[in-house]
Amino acid sequence: GAGVSQTPSNKVTEKGKYVELRCDPISGHTALYWYRQSLGQGPEFLIYFQGTGAADDSGLPNDRFFAVRPEGSVSTLKIQRTERGDSAVYLCASSSIASVRGGDEQFFGPGTRLTVL
Amino acid sequence: GQQVMQIPQYQHVQEGEDFTTYCNSSTTLSNIQWYKQRPGGHPVFLIQLVKSGEVKKQKRLTFQFGEAKKNSSLHITATQTTDVGTYFCAGPRGNMLTFGGGTRLMVKP
Numbered sequence: 001g002a003g004v005s006q007t008p009s010n011k012v013t014e015k016g017k018y019v020e021l022r023c024d025p026i027s028g029h030t031a032l033y034w035y036r037q038s039l040g041q042g043p044e045f046l047i048y049f050q051g052t053g054a055a056d057d058s059g060l061p062n063d064r065f066f067a068v069r070p071e072g073s074v075s076t077l078k079i080q081r082t083e084r085g086d087s088a089v090y091l092c093a094s095s096s097i098a099s100v101r102g103g104d105e106q107f108f109g110p111g112t113r114l115t116v117l
Numbered sequence: 118g119q120q121v122m123q124i125p126q127y128q129h130v131q132e133g134e135d136f137t138t139y140c141n142s143s144t145t146l147s148n149i150q151w152y153k154q155r156p157g158g159h160p161v162f163l164i165q166l167v168k169s170g171e172v173k174k175q176k177r178l179t180f181q182f183g184e185a186k187k188n189s190s191l192h193i194t195a196t197q198t199t200d201v202g203t204y205f206c207a208g209p210r211g212n213m214l215t216f217g218g219g220t221r222l223m224v225k226p
Contacts, residue, residue, distance in 0.1 A: 033213070042205050042216030043160065056212040091159060105150065105162035106214065 002026070004109035006092050012115045013082055021077040021112045025094030032075050033106060034067055035091040043091055049075060082116045089113050119144045119210045123217035131225050136193040138220035140206035147209055149182055149189045154219070155202040163191075163204075196224050 005024045013019050025032050030051055035043035045059040049069045057067070064082075069075040079086055093106040120143040130136050140149065148167045152160035164173055166182035166189060173180045179192045189206055203221045207214040 035216075040218075040221075042207075042219050043214075045213035045215070048212045050212075058211075059213065093160075105165065106160075108152075108159040108161070110159050 004092055004094055004107050006090075006109040006112050008112055009110065010113045010115075012117065014117050015082060015084060017082050017116075019079050019082055019114065021079075021090050021114070023075045023077070023092030023109060025073065025075070025092070026096075026107055027073075029094035029096050029107070030072070031095040032069060033093045033095070034075070034077050035093065037089045037091055037111070046077070046090075079114075082114075084116045087114055087116045119208065119215050121206060121208050121215050121217040123206060123220050125220055126218065127221045127223070129223045129225065130196050132198060133195050136196050136200070136222055138191050138204050138206075138222075140189040140191075140217050142187045142208050144208075144210075145186050147186075149186075150207045150214065151180060151189075151191055152205045152207060152216075153202050154205065158202075160205060193222075196222070198224050198226050200224055 007022045032049040034046040036046055037043045047054055047060055047067050048056040052069055052072045064080045067077045089111040091111045092109045095104050095106045122141050124139050148165055150165045151163040153163055154160045164180050169186050170184045171182040177194045181190045191204055193200055201224050203219040205216050205219045207216045
């Protein structure tokens with residue numbers, strides 16, 4: 001089976017524009033995570049879905065960021081009024097176990113490189 | 118909040134030399150995971166440690182979890198050019214993984 005896929009692979013936008021980033025997790029994985037990775041740093045947690053609901057959105061930096069997972073599979077991360085500081089690689093990961101306390105590995109997608117000019 | 122620190126930030130080694138990266142958490146961890154990210158790639162899971170004092174080996178890689186479950190290390194014996202990449206440790210906090218800043222390994226052939 002396929003791994004986690006993300007589209008687009010690269011997105012260049014202008015400051016103030018709206019963008020949507022898509023993640024297609026591994027089939028059957030109920031847990032889905034969004035991370036943001038800046039150059040030279042580790043992934044930074046944004047939001048976690050268990051099924052269709054956002055179980056933890058404490059990592060979203062502000063209300064310009066929003067994510068959905070309406071059918072419990074594909075997820076979309078939405079960024080409004082983009083700023084230059086939003087430029088980063090946005091990584092999606094999925095896992096078959098609901099809680100990281102269970103220690104199951106996370107499978108990462110290739111990421112979307114977002115550049116805000 | 119929980120912080121996960123890694124040292125060193127960078128390491129250059131000659132092929133065949135050994136390499137070690139250290140991970141320290143500000144809080145006790147239920148488990149720790151290690152990931153490798155090749156240049157231009159995405160993080161790939163290597164291993165998970167759960168028990169206090171646990172040691173696991175994968176070929177030339179040896180992973181340790183400290184007795185207090187607050188620190189961990191990854192040791193690579195006789196590095197090869199294929200080992201190039203950034204190695205991250207990550208610990209659970211609530212529903213998320215907190216990643217360290219990573220150690221970037223560069224290997225000179």
